[in-house]
Amino acid sequence: MKFKLVTGRSLQQGAGKEAGKLSKEYFNNVAVCEFDPDDMETLNISPGENVVVKTKFGEVVLKAVKSMQAPHKGIIFIPYGPWANLVTDPETHGSGMPNFKGIEAEVLPAKEEKILTLKEVLEKISGGK
Amino acid sequence: MEKTIYNVVCTVCGCCCDDLEVKVKDGKIIDVKNACAVSLSKFQNYSNEERIVKPMIKENGEFKEYSFDEAIEKASKILAEAEYPLIYGLSLTSTEAVGKAVELAEVLGGVIDNTTSVCHGPSLIGVHDIGVVTCTLGEVKNRADLIIYWASNPVFSHPRHLARYTVFSKGKFRKERKERKLVVVDVRKTATAKLADMFIQVAPNQDYELLSALRMAVKGEEIYLDEVAGVPTSKIEELADLMISCEFGILFFGLGLTMSLGKSRNIDAALSLVRDLNERTKFLIMPMRGHYNVTGANEVIAWQTGYPFAVDFTQGYPRYNPGETTTIEILTRGECDAALIIGSDPAAHFPVSAVKHLMKIPVITVDPHKNATTLISTIVIPTAITGIESGGTIYRMDGVPLECKKLVEPPLGVKSDEEILTEILTNVKKFKE
Numbered sequence: 001m002k003f004k005l006v007t008g009r010s011l012q013q014g015a016g017k018e019a020g021k022l023s024k025e026y027f028n029n030v031a032v033c034e035f036d037p038d039d040m041e042t043l044n045i046s047p048g049e050n051v052v053v054k055t056k057f058g059e060v061v062l063k064a065v066k067s068m069q070a071p072h073k074g075i076i077f078i079p080y081g082p083w084a085n086l087v088t089d090p091e092t093h094g095s096g097m098p099n100f101k102g103i104e105a106e107v108l109p110a111k112e113e114k115i116l117t118l119k120e121v122l123e124k125i126s127g128g129k
Numbered sequence: 130m131e132k133t134i135y136n137v138v139c140t141v142c143g144c145c146c147d148d149l150e151v152k153v154k155d156g157k158i159i160d161v162k163n164a165c166a167v168s169l170s171k172f173q174n175y176s177n178e179e180r181i182v183k184p185m186i187k188e189n190g191e192f193k194e195y196s197f198d199e200a201i202e203k204a205s206k207i208l209a210e211a212e213y214p215l216i217y218g219l220s221l222t223s224t225e226a227v228g229k230a231v232e233l234a235e236v237l238g239g240v241i242d243n244t245t246s247v248c249h250g251p252s253l254i255g256v257h258d259i260g261v262v263t264c265t266l267g268e269v270k271n272r273a274d275l276i277i278y279w280a281s282n283p284v285f286s287h288p289r290h291l292a293r294y295t296v297f298s299k300g301k302f303r304k305e306r307k308e309r310k311l312v313v314v315d316v317r318k319t320a321t322a323k324l325a326d327m328f329i330q331v332a333p334n335q336d337y338e339l340l341s342a343l344r345m346a347v348k349g350e351e352i353y354l355d356e357v358a359g360v361p362t363s364k365i366e367e368l369a370d371l372m373i374s375c376e377f378g379i380l381f382f383g384l385g386l387t388m389s390l391g392k393s394r395n396i397d398a399a400l401s402l403v404r405d406l407n408e409r410t411k412f413l414i415m416p417m418r419g420h421y422n423v424t425g426a427n428e429v430i431a432w433q434t435g436y437p438f439a440v441d442f443t444q445g446y447p448r449y450n451p452g453e454t455t456t457i458e459i460l461t462r463g464e465c466d467a468a469l470i471i472g473s474d475p476a477a478h479f480p481v482s483a484v485k486h487l488m489k490i491p492v493i494t495v496d497p498h499k500n501a502t503t504l505i506s507t508i509v510i511p512t513a514i515t516g517i518e519s520g521g522t523i524y525r526m527d528g529v530p531l532e533c534k535k536l537v538e539p540p541l542g543v544k545s546d547e548e549i550l551t552e553i554l555t556n557v558k559k560f561k562e
């Protein structure tokens with residue numbers, strides 16, 4: 001299913017980053033993807049199940065959560081962090097600013113797939129193309 | 130011994146709340162009053178297991194502890210020998226430290242950039258184009274009767290903004306919530322939107338179109354479409370009427386404008402809308418600056434070099450050309466051959482193509498805590514936490530400078546960012562001789 005991906009700040013991400021960027025709390029708060037409840041139904045996924053988010057720039061496995069800021073059908077939200085940045089668009093259009101919001105994305109259920117740890121994310125970046 | 134320190138300035142977000150009460154016992158913080166959830170998390174966790182207290186240098190993929198003098202000397206040598214070093218971060222430190230970083234960039238002949246680059250950089254570019262009609266947050270608190278948050282969700286990003294400066298604040302001339310109108314424009318019905326008198330849901334990447342339609346409506350021109358950017362024309366006209374008929378309006382805008390398609394052009398449109406509105410009423414605009422001293426970093430770099438961020442000293446004089454001298458492009462093009470990161474975590478917050486280059490060059494990170502960037506660094510130098518373990522000046526999002534306090538002693542031997550940068554600067558000058 002196709003979506004527009006928006007990355008951004010969340011209260012939990014803010015508190016999690018202060019708790020520690022290597023902490024379990026931070027991981028739990030940012031390695032997630034927020035969905036409009038209707039979209040979750042269409043995708044046939046339940047909160048807590050894993051999904052894979054794919055963009056032209058990469059893919060990432062995240063835990064699906066029900067958005068508390070719905071309705072926003074057709075939009076998925078990933079908090080700022082290393083997981084979100086596996087799929088953000090580096091194009092700056094000469095401004096210094098990548099496209100962190102409004103990126104074309106595809107989401108597929110991925111119940112069996114594992115969410116990478118921070119160290120695995122960094123390994124993936126260094127090992128990839 | 131137990132004591133309470135009053136009027137403590139919070140060093141988390143651009144609100145820089147200056148009314149915290151911090152209780153200290155035996156050199157440790159035991160309680161904080163008036164803090165938001167994020168600030169509370171900072172005070173509860175500043176000295177947890179992720180704190181770094183000893184400098185570390187990576188050897189054969191493993192970190193080894195070193196003395197401060199050794200780490201600083203080695204870091205200085207790497208920077209002095211680099212052809213095109215990058216200094217980045219600087220939004221979570223004091224203006225005094227930023228001043229030292231600018232001097233260091235000049236001596237090195239490198240680039241100095243701050244997190245503005247991937248935050249409100251497009252806002253500053255917009256201000257260069259159009260100019261800005263703005264004010265202090267005190268004016269907003271006392272006078273504003275129309276508050277608009279556009280592409281910003283302060284309930285999450287700046288949790289006390291509404292209570293201290295806008296709709297829930299008790300101002301001199303506007304004392305109650307019912308005396309102020311709150312409008313939220315966002316792509317989602319955010320926590321802030323749920324408190325609004327009017328919520329406008331704009332389609333992603335179409336803020337420019339909506340701002341342009343609003344400008345038309347404010348000027349009394351007819352919009353020949355039923356909807357623009359997913360918003361019915363009647364609603365756009367209703368908002369235009371609300372804006373024209375207020376006595377003192379303010380538009381706060383967030384990263385939804387700077388990080389979406391259009392970037393600085395979105396800001397041009399917002400600044401122009403506010404300029405147009407001043408023909409009809411009093412209207413102002415302000416970016417919702419994220420980190421507590423990102424504004425200060427812009428102020429210092431601008432008063433020292435003439436430009437607010439992304440300043441290149443390779444020619445011996447300051448040059449500024451966003452798109453060329455900004456960090457993301459320098460990294461993506463693989464140009465810099467060393468990086469000094471102060472109080473930032475680019476490995477977590479940059480796209481993959483930029484992080485890849487950081488992984489290929491020596492990175493020196495000055496930070497109190499472990500993070501993704503310290504993991505990929507060559508040298509990690511621990512530092513005192515500004516606003517907790519060291520004082521200094523910071524600039525609130527409206528450009529008001531505030532003095533933050535030293536509340537407790539840092540871990541043994543750990544110095545402030547300003548002291549570390551001063552020592553690096555002294556060493557670099559010696560190497561360059």
